[in-house]
Amino acid sequence: MDMHATVHQNGYDQDPYAKEFGINISEKLTSVEARVLPAPWLKYHDAGKEKECLPQVGQWNMVNKKVINGGKVSHWACINFSRSVQETTARGFCQELAQMCQISGMEFNSEPVLPIYSARPDQVAKALKHVYNVALHKLKGKELELLLAILPDNNGALYGDIKRICETDLGLISQCCLTKHVFKISKQYLANVSLKINVKMGGRNTVLVDALSWRIPLVSDIPTIIFGADVTHPETGEDSSPSIAAVVASQDWPEVTKYAGLVCAQAHRQELIQDLYKTWHDPQRGTVTGGMVRELLISFRKATGQKPQRIIFYRDGVSEGQFYQVLLYELDAIRKACASLEPNYQPPVTFVVVQKRHHTRLFANNHKDRSSMDKSGNILPGTVVDSKICHPTEFDFYLCSHAGIQGTSRPAHYHVLWDENNFSADEMQTLTNNLCYTYARCTRSVSVVPPAYYAHLAAFRARFY
Structure with missing residues (x-):
């Protein structure tokens, strides 16, 4: 049903109340002058194939481009809160993500500080503190820089709990990923997540x-x-x-x-x-x-x-x-x-x-x-x-x-x-x-x-x- 038809069907010109108040409603849309501003050129890193990019119709992608300032992740860990994700699947996902971060121009250590840790969602505080402390001990006082978390698709309060504990108790940077994305790994998804990780680590994308x-x-x-x-x-x-x-x-x-x-x-x-x-x-x-x-x-x-x-x-x-x-x-x-x-x-x-x-x-x-x-x-x-x-x-x-x-x-x-x-x-x-x-x-x-x-x-x- 398009708008013209709706307005016509409403028959405002026949409406007794509109008549009473002397209101006339046009059946045509108001015509206004507009201009279209050009998209700006964006700068990416000179090490990539494409160093500059002109977005087309409001979008572009990271193919052949590297972020202009890549962040550095030497020490990271992953907690798996999803029962349906096996450890090998989680490990495969983390490796793919680390690789994508490297491709997009970050320094990203391929190996986590400790093996992937599986935990129940109702033990979230315990799991986060455990991984934080084990890493602290292993790194001899250096801090964990990034925590990846794999979450069930319907995780209720879990996401909020992780963010609250990481950001207000532990001072940890975290990146959450849903189970559905871990199983169906798409390049586009990994590229999007790596953009977020780079910025969280203090880098600049463009x-x-x-x-x-x-x-x-x-x-x-x-x-x-x-x-x-x-x-x-x-x-x-x-x-x-x-x-x-x-x-x-x-x-x-x-x-x-x-x-x-x-x-x-x-x-x-x-x-x-x-x-x-x-x-x-x-x-x-x-x-x-x-x-x-x-x-x-x-x-x-x-x-x-x-x-x-x-x-x-x-x-x-x-x-x-x-x-x-x-x-x-x-x-x-x-x-x-x-x-x-x-x-x-x-x-x-x-x-x-x-x-x-x-x-x-x-x-x-x-x-x-x-x-x-x-x-x-x-x-x-x-x-x-x-x-x-x-x-x-x-x-x-x-x-x-x-x-x-x-x-x-x-x-x-x-x-x-x-x-x-x-x-x-x-x-x-x-x-x-x-x-x-x-x-x-x-x-x-x-x-x-x-x-x-x-x-x-x-x-x-x-x-x-």
Whole structure:
């Protein structure tokens, strides 16, 4: 059933209530002007056959490419929580994965520190601590760098338990794999997992060519930090659980692809992020300052040796009714965090709200012409609309940065609420679109800008804690 037919069938022109209120509903879709931004060139390692890559219709792959900065894994182990996976199968899988990590440009030891350890899911804490301690003993005090875990396909709370224990008790980096993937080993799956492992180990998968040649407007000229922030609320009906705020920020410049993140619990359903900047009284030290923005600015300086001279802040999860409340409160916190590091330190801030929850959908006008659509019949990745259906006076735009897979693509709505860096519409749209190609976990352009995406992932992860 297509939409035109539905609208026609609803017969709004005959509706007595619509008539009474003088409402006319057109049977045609609104026609809007759009442009399609080009994909950026991506840089891979010079040791690979393909050193640079131009994505086609929002996607590309790792064939003949090596990650630009490969991580190193010397000491790793594997725990098998799946009854149906035999040890030989698990060993075969681990060897294939290690090999794929090597092919994609990582230094990865082919042998684990200890043989694959099989454990029951209800003994998860015991198993993790056992493997951690045996490895510690065997490595004479050196730490395990990576833990692979094979999980049953339906594992209930197991995944969350593993992440909680590894990340809050043991300080271990973990990679979980489902049984179905262990049995049906596909190259594509192994390549995807190796991308995730490389980033977890502190590597970089790819970088924008324009970033390396200092050609990104309003990022390349002076040290720039890009923040992403999100708040996730507990599900309806959970009245006692806290909301969780997450903030991430880029830790490299000029590349802007590596991010560090922080999470904080806050009051139930509180939309404003409480811990962007905070002060408290310490009996020994007097007034102490802290907060997530402050910490991330400090770690940017540690990582790059420079202070950020410009801040771009992408904020997810704000509804229109709260735009200015959030802007006032959070911009103030960002400024205070800067000033707490140095009295006159006030880098210019651009504050952008990202929305995915809206009901605007865009369709290609000439739906008979296959070249104006992606494989799924959706608008092409990079499509920008900034007139007609946008705000008459404010700086906002719709950007569909991803290729559709199934259903109708939902473009992201970006609202620039505050801009001290004087971005032109074109510069903001191009930067946002280009960043969507730097998401580390897949070789596709993603639908929201990666810092916002990472903040969402971080907040979601913290639910398990």
